[in-house]
Amino acid sequence: MKPLSSRTRELKQSGIRAVTQMVNKYNGINLGQGICDLPAPDPVKRGAIDAIKDDKSIYSYHSGIDELREHTARKFRDFNRIPCEAAKNVMITNGSTGAFIAACLATLEPGDEVIQFEPFYGYHVNLLKILGFKPVFVPMEDKTWNVNFEALEQAISPRTKAIVITNPGNPNGKVWSEQELTRLLKLLRKHELWAYTDEVYEYMTYDDNRHLSLASLPDAFERTITMSSFSKTYNMTGWRLGSAVGPEPVIEKMGLINDLIYICPPTPLQHGLDQAFTMPDSYFEKLSDDYNKKRTLFCDALREAGFVFEPPQGAYYVFASIERIHKEFGVPGFENDTTACETLIRESGIGTVPGSSFYSNPEDGKYYLRFCYAKEYDVLEDACERLRAFGRKIGHI
Numbered sequence: 207m208k209p210l211s212s213r214t215r216e217l218k219q220s221g222i223r224a225v226t227q228m229v230n231k232y233n234g235i236n237l238g239q240g241i242c243d244l245p246a247p248d249p250v251k252r253g254a255i256d257a258i259k260d261d262k263s264i265y266s267y268h269s270g271i272d273e274l275r276e277h278t279a280r281k282f283r284d285f286n287r288i289p290c291e292a293a294k295n296v297m298i299t300n301g302s303t304g305a306f307i308a309a310c311l312a313t314l315e316p317g318d319e320v321i322q323f324e325p326f327y328g329y330h331v332n333l334l335k336i337l338g339f340k341p342v343f344v345p346m347e348d349k350t351w352n353v354n355f356e357a358l359e360q361a362i363s364p365r366t367k368a369i370v371i372t373n374p375g376n377p378n379g380k381v382w383s384e385q386e387l388t389r390l391l392k393l394l395r396k397h398e399l400w401a402y403t404d405e406v407y408e409y410m411t412y413d414d415n416r417h418l419s420l421a422s423l424p425d426a427f428e429r430t431i432t433m434s435s436f437s438k439t440y441n442m443t444g445w446r447l448g449s450a451v452g453p454e455p456v457i458e459k460m461g462l463i464n465d466l467i468y469i470c471p472p473t474p475l476q477h478g479l480d481q482a483f484t485m486p487d488s489y490f491e492k493l494s495d496d497y498n499k500k501r502t503l504f505c506d507a508l509r510e511a512g513f514v515f516e517p518p519q520g521a522y523y524v525f526a527s528i529e530r531i532h533k534e535f536g537v538p539g540f541e542n543d544t545t546a547c548e549t550l551i552r553e554s555g556i557g558t559v560p561g562s563s564f565y566s567n568p569e570d571g572k573y574y575l576r577f578c579y580a581k582e583y584d585v586l587e588d589a590c591e592r593l594r595a596f597g598r599k600i601g602h603i
């Protein structure tokens with residue numbers, strides 16, 4: 207038999223599944239995977255059930271049903287302050303992941319370089335690779351996650367065509383400030399680059415950090431493809447629905463690509479999702495309040511357990527350093543991220559993601575673990591108690 211395609215050679219199942227299996231074995235709590243265990247809103251569920259009953263089962267237009275595009279365009283205008291028209295600039299996608307694939311295929315030539323900040327969201331990097339594009343890595347400053355704009359400019363080559371930003375960031379919770387976005391935009395203009403902005407955690411920001419869409423800045427719209435998701439905002443990661451907004455020519459091509467890959471986003475689920483736009487403002491206030499409370503609860507416990515980190519500015523992850531637990535407290539099993547991940551499951555039943563999964567050079571992440579706190583309160587409180595017990599055991603509390 208002839209060999210499998212070379213593009214799949216480096217592809218392997220992420221370690222997250224192995225962590226899940228080990229957590230289950232120890233009857234623990236999985237704070238590794240970035241999925242929340244909260245329910246999807248009732249009107250959305252009822253809307254999808256009604257659509258199925260009413261046989262809204264055929265392919266929709268490749269860029270989504272009209273009413274959902276209209277409502278999504280209104281959200282992009284009101285919340286993100288991005289000037290857009292539904293029919294020209296907005297598409298419903300198969301998750302923000304589908305939007306990312308379509309954006310890459312609509313703008314890149316084989317071998318083109320795309321700048322990716324580290325620590326990164328792995329799907330962006332792996333998708334670029336299997337699609338035949340080249341990620342070029344620019345590290346953010348350790349712990350503060352500030353951007354080194356000189357290093358960024360040095361990484362730009364004649365083959366560079368786009369820069370990816372994840373705002374708010376996964377795994378580091380970074381929220382880009384207006385000043386940073388303005389500096390980024392200057393570089394995009396100077397080097398005539400595209401920006402792909404992943405804004406799936408746009409409703410989850412903390413303290414004084416406010417979500418700002420790059421495309422809302424003057425002259426940014428024409429070079430920015432903004433990708434959003436309904437997965438995290440409405441707790442429906444498995445429905446596979448997201449959206450994108452951008453200049454008309456690129457959205458038109460992204461629609462045609464979406465047609466080829468998926469034909470359309472799932473029709474009855476689009477009808478269900480459309481009901482999300484009936485949700486009152488209090489839905490978003492509660493979402494924000496809840497994540498704020500969970501962040502405080504979880505960060506306090508994690509600190510007490512001896513981990514070192516900056517509290518996230520957005521999203522729902524803590525990217526925490528184990529260096530002190532290893533070097534200062536000399537806790538066995540905390541020599542690196544992989545052993546620490548296993549030890550924490552064995553000792554406390556808490557599942558995490560090893561930091562090396564978020565870097566091109568695994569050494570750079572060897573003292574990090576990523577924790578996800580998007581859990582129901584009782585589960586989160588149990589996890590916090592387990593972490594405090596760990597802190598007591600290692601003599602930190």
Ligand SMILES: Cc1ncc(COP(=O)(O)O)c(C=O)c1O
Nearest residue numbers: 240301302303327376435437448
């Ligand atoms: C930064 C980021 N982008 C995209 C996604 C996936 O979004 P979607 O479900 O809309 O494809 C995730 C999921 O964890 C994520 O963390």
